[in-house]
Amino acid sequence: MTQLFSEIGTADVSTVVAGASGSPAAAQPGPLSPFVARHLGPTEQDAEAMLAALGYASLEELIEATVPSAIRLQQALDLPQGLDEAAALAQLRSLAAQNQVWRSYLGLGYANTLTPAVIQRNVLENPGWYTQYTPYQPEISQGRLEALLNFQTLVTDLTGMEIANASLLDEGTAAAETMTLAFNARKQKDAKTFWVSAACHPQTIDVVKTRALPLGIAVMVGDHRSFSFDTPVFGVLLQYPATDGAVYDYEDFIAAAHGANALVTVAADLLSLTLLRPPGEFGADVVVGNTQRFGVPLGFGGPHAAFFATRNAFARKLPGRLVGVSKDTYDNPALRLTLQTREQHIRRDAATSNICTAQVLLAIMAAMYAVYHGPEGLRAIGDRIHHHTLALASALTAAGFDLGQEPVFDTLRVGVGDLQSDILTRAADHRINLRALDSETLIVALDETVTEADLQDLITVFTGSTPPLSHSPTPSLPHLPSPLQRTTPYLTHPTFHRYHSETEMLRYLYRLQNKDLSLATAMIPLGSCTMKLNATAEMVPVTWPEFGQIHPFAPAEQTAGYRKLFSDLETWLGEITGFDGVSLQPNAGAQGEYTGLLVIREYHQQRGEHHRNVCLIPQSAHGTNPASAVMAGMKVVPVACDEDGNIDVADLQAKAEKHGEKLAALMVTYPSTHGVFEAGIAEICAIVHDHGGQVYMDGANMNAQVGLCRPADFGADVCHLNLHKTFCIPHGGGGPGVGPIGVKAHLAPYLPGHGLVAGVGGDQSVGAVTSAPWGSASILPISWMYIAMMGGAGLKRATEVAILNANYIAQRLAGHYDILYTGQNGRVAHECILDVRPFKKSADIGVEDVAKRLIDYGFHPPTMSWPVAGTLMVEPTESESKAELDRFCDAMIAIREEIRAIETGQADRDHNLLKHAPHTAADLVSDWDRPYSREQAVFPTPFTRSAKFWPAVNRIDQAYGDRNLICSCAGMENY
Template sequence: MTATPVRTPARTTGEVAFADRHIGPHGEASEAMLRQLGYASLDELVDTAVPADIRQETPLELPAARSEAEVLADLRALASKNVLKTQMIGQGFYDTFTPPVILRNILEDPAWYTAYTPYQPEISQGRLEALLNFQTLVADLTALPIANASLLDEASAVAEAVLLMRRGNKAKGNGKTVLDSNVFPQTIAVVKGRAEALGFEVEVADLTRGLPEGDISGIVLQQPGDNGRVMDHSGLIAAAKERGAMVTVAADILSLTLITAPGEQGADIAVGNTQRLGVPLFFGGPHAAYMAVHKGLERQLPGRLVGVSKDGAGTLAYRLALQTREQHIRREKATSNICTAQALLAITASMYAVYHGPAGLKAIAQRIHRHARTLATVLSGAGIELAADQFFDTVTARVPGRAGAVIAAAEEAGINLRRAGADTVGVSVDEITTTAHVAAVAEAFGVADAAAAVAAGPAGYELEAGVVRTSDYLTHPIFNTIKSETQMLRYLRRLSDRDLALDRTMIPLGSCTMKLNSTAEMESISWPEFAGIHPFAPAHQTIGWRELITDLEDRLSTITGYAGVSLQPNAGSQGEYAGLLAIRQYHLANGGEDRDVCLIPASAHGTNAASAVLAGMKVVVVKTADNGTIDAADLDAKIEANREKLAAIMITYPSTHGVYDADVREVCEKIHAAGGQVYIDGANMNALVGLAQPGKFGGDVSHLNLHKTFCIPHGGGGPGVGPVAVAQHLVPFLPGDATGATHEREGTPVAATAFGSAGVLPISWAYVAMMGGEGLTQATKHALLTANYVASRLNEHFPVLYTGNRGLVAHECILDLRELTNKTGVTAEDVAKRLIDYGFHAPTLAFPVAGTLMVEPTESEDLGELDRFIDAMIAIRKEMDQVLAGDFTVEESPLRNAPHTAAAVVDSAWDRRYSREQAAFPVESLRQDKYFPPVGRIDGAFGDRNLICSCPSPEAFEG
């Protein structure tokens, strides 16, 4: 008799538990899926698939599941413990006003936040255009021709720039890196951490006194500086280049509407943060950093680069360019370990610029600068010494013996200022600042009759001619034609309609876990009590944030079986890096200076190898056996050959091949016996939660992807959060605070703020709280059910490449098309593009095995949607058989000509060997609900040969 899968019990009669909302298959649907697989119950399936020796002995000891209403009330209670002040702390983080049309229709719209990274560009044209707008915005304001589609945060972006200067400087690449002492302190800390791991010298110097002696690979300047000073750096930049050094300027993006751009002063690279362009403070993130470079550096530029190409009909189209830089291709030779970005926040910033236009941005900057000048006038008029007489938004004042009193008085008036030193106070003006705020600050400094003094306005402190920008920017029509909210609303809708996201369709990407991001999980992140908190606000003002973060860390520790967790890493790649740094520092602390070899299976995620290199390790690849497991003989040989130098092994579990390797404990024991540590990549944690804990079956450290397993949405390519979880002996080496404000952990900071992208943590907290231990376990079991159901239904049409016990898979399966490709010429890419015609995002293409598709259905997809996908794949197989039968050649087939645009289908010159109906409506259900891609298959090679990475002119579309 078939047993009904266990469900999380409803809290009251008639109330549906949240777990039942999150999990797709129910009742008879689950039973039908189990019958297809030949199992009497869900537990029997799980017991067969998951090796017994890794199974956890007891259920997850988490608080009982809460309803959506209860969790939202809990979040309200936590938010109320945060004290919302006017934030004038600055240091790279500024309050801003997010236009409601952008807040509602991007940040809070699932059409934007549930989309995946635009690796399938034909169904990503909307967000690719928005990211191209971002690149154009950055390139124009920095006066450098090539900008990427965002990085993770400003501090790590500067670190990436430092590495880029070392790679790009052929003559002096081995020289030291010099950071100006006026660079933000959190940035200096992150760069020093990178340098220590990689073994190169960093010197911090006051560059107003000139360059230090010795070979210099590059210098980093801040504009405006940490103390607010604005300088004409052109002479210093020229001197650095005379010495053979490259130059990076970390520039405030809004200030560049008034200040001479880094490119115009001679800089090679500009980096910074676009947070103040409409993105909330979010207690430190997520925020989109930027990087722009001069020509010649584009192939070494870290992160993603959107380029312009064309489709088969010659229509202009966007895509990710220069993908040879990607980690899964170049591995340890990659230019960076970054595999994600901050796409959602970059899109928000770009739309802020579209909304305001160049004149609007400049007006905001001028208003900020005027308030800062007024404050400077009033303070200096009261006899208070200022640190600089040239500034944009930040005034730093010296008040010997009174800094604490001034800050306390300002806090009492509802304003947070920065304590910049024992006798120094920093005040940063922003878009939200009013005359009343300036008067309150002046009064906190003890200025008599402050309101009247402020009302008189500024007297002096104008920017000198040498730093005033005279060039144009944002001249493209997109920044100059949208004047009304009606236009803005329709532009956002037009772009989102061009894309496929989870609000339209299943996204069956293997290894990327594209599942439900519930509205209840998302709702709280834009509440001001969470979103309006500065990351450097006093601890007594952020109690709610700290309680939520500590509780989430504790719950993740329970789930993973580790002793400690840090939420600082703001991407999975950063979590890998942080975990490997912890291993490295542990070995150093225990006399293991020579332990620098990291074993990595050939099937591992590409970022694993790149992260190991960044952490100062040498990568040794372990072969993969024919059945997809780690080759045991090769592993033994590599351990033996590197026994005295072995630092770690990085394994993904379940494996990247979608299988629970039965020998994982044995592998861990072998590494430990040789003195190494075990890093278990937690990218596939969706197959473990509630069933097995990596911290209990041999792992020393894991990173998790909150944007996968724990429901933070992918955002079209970010935000992400990659917490690192460690065993007790590694807890001291978790990432420390880059500002030095807390000293609980000794590890190297990997981000500018202690809690990284804190702003999205309420999403995962709400998910775990609403699911409870039983609900999370049921989610994992159903992830196994859906994956095995898809594998079983499709195996006769597309063989499943790797399986485990009794032919089962874990939470994903790899469909092997290679034999079919050999027979028909139809490639896995052809299948991926044809799926677009059925309204589906493709599975993961060509990873981890070329010529395959990796499918992960997730627990959130219902049986109807699973069958719709399966039917599409079976129909595609029939079209492959048509090629095999000679009905048409592969070049003439709907597969090679996919995807089909509406324009192609209605073209009166249609002369293809298949009908329009087969092209557009291959299954009957599409006749009513049909997605037409805006462009046909894109010519990637053309785009790489003719690199364009900023907004093309309107004439280009006409052409």
């Protein structure tokens, strides 16, 4: 019998730490870290019982029966021995100490901020918020949906637009998304040029250029003051305020753009709109930007919640998620994701975007920052920043510096001439970062953390002396002229006026949290989503100032700790996957898909094979796969699956031969989307290679591979990894995510780079795919901690137990539900698909009925109707105990008996426990005329009596909210 934890030892910490730093000790096999027992759910005795139920004497026997021997690793991963929690935190603390937290006044769309402690402790650091899943089950997601509705309201009110989504990845990708929207909506089909103001943030311009190239869009960069629309353009992008701080009146330019049939996007600083006239009032069609300065730490670039606001006319072209108001069974208002929320799953290669994620946790923080401060508080913050900016401007003008004539909000463009070197030297002496726009111009951007002492230091840095600080604006730098001043109210909804004391705010946060089921409540058995333990020790470093308070464009010498952390992660992920190069830049799984395909495209381009543009994609693939391929300029050709759910190798061979001259890539998920290890994966990869294509592997199911097999070894050329799945970054209610890619050596030159930071990516980079050079850098310590504590042996054990848990569930439920697909020897990988389609005929019970009834038992439903309509895909992960697995299986078996009662006529076919599920606390006190008891409805098990999770609303009318679109707080009282 395999001993799950018998290898746990107490290796000498100094040796382990040395190994983690890359010394020869790292290659030596060692005992399992004590943390492994914390991460894994089953005890040794539990594992023995589960294996016995499956008919195996050891974990090794189970793995041999499940994972094809041809792809099995023959050696242990060359990773450091696992550390215990204290040792890992100590080592990471030593890395953090190598970062230097300077005062950064660099701007570029990023600003230091003051995170209210009540929000930091009770949202960012609270597993009740950060372990929630995407709110696809709205009855148990009402808290975070309300928080996101607050976010949408914040954005629409401040921008003056009609509708906003529930956040995007970052400002650069939001700007790129609006380019795509404008391109698809263009009136002149021959117009293929997107005009971008040179006053936009340079990283935004870079991302837009990257996204434009494969779509055949030309990007023209210029000055709005001289562009006359002689060249046909389908859209324009403006920055408000400009990257150098200038606030321009764009109204006439926008009117000219509309006269030329171009849609206009304004990238705006949201906080500035407390003072500045909102873009919606001077003609913008779309407004994008970043909410980072609403209480979200800098975090060396992310994660932060971007926003995308537009007019109602473009509601169905809006990328990402959108929260809307619907109603439940009793006509009570209820929130849900609406319209195109999962559009890319349905429309596949016809989708308008590949986005399936958001930055939910960060959007909630930004929304709660606005709720806590209210409109008056936000205005006061904006006023204070603006006042400090004008005071600094007055002092610098008096000292003889040229600040130009344009109005500003918080950023000054200072002409310093040949004094720049001396000024930067004094800045370094004061541990202050300034941005050099050119050899004679410096940028200084202020924020809400700036004090009068900081202003005095800045004056000293620029002048070499400390003259008295003046608080009166200088005539040569005018205050905001009336056409630029905001006159309209914002955040008038009561939510933004009720919770300004900490007591009220705390209670509001917990009222919302209690409406949502998280991992703090129960297992979330979602197939393909890997809702595993996000250990507290992994989460602690996220809010260390050495990680959180670093500007993404701080000088390299101030970020040595981050650079070492990135290097460690790249090395470790490379070893785990077998790839030669790794990029950490993509900040979501779909972003990783897109980046991997861009790299493949560039590889073919550099070889002179521009004609290779066909991407083969199995019909079972995740919906983001075909959408990503189209965004990368490829043509999608579907490949059939056989009756067992595997790729039809004969069809693949035929398609590869038919499109051989144009074949660019195959996108494949492994283990398969159907949850099995396909024995023919190496043959599949070889077929593609034989016809000149590259193999992209979707890493969504990497939790079944780590330590057992490696994508690069069995034929993949590039693979993205979901760090928010396999490597323990939490889902955060639907984001943040991180989707790095690994590539083989021949693709490494094309890894994404960055225009503002040297040394990122390959020497023939595809360009920047996100605004920040390392994407969502501040949450990478989570994955670093996970790998450091688990070690190579622990990671392998985690994979084995994930496979054990999934097969145990499949075994227990097999007599009650059909297991749709199995691999060799009747085994599944790390997830299994339960077929509930027969119940539609036998009892008029659909997959939604089963899912909603499971809520009454205290569980989040598994993944519904994907990859097969009418089924449930279950993934327990390695972190769940046998007791929790049994509780889930008992619930599913009990629900099967409830269905059987309908089939036999014991329960009413139209009015039964499943049709009316989920049941709320309000049902207990309502008029009750149903043919089953209240106790059966809400307390189906002893566990639910002692630890009941109550859904906030009854079943929601999914279609009503689409027909009656309400997507902001305004008007809810009248709903």
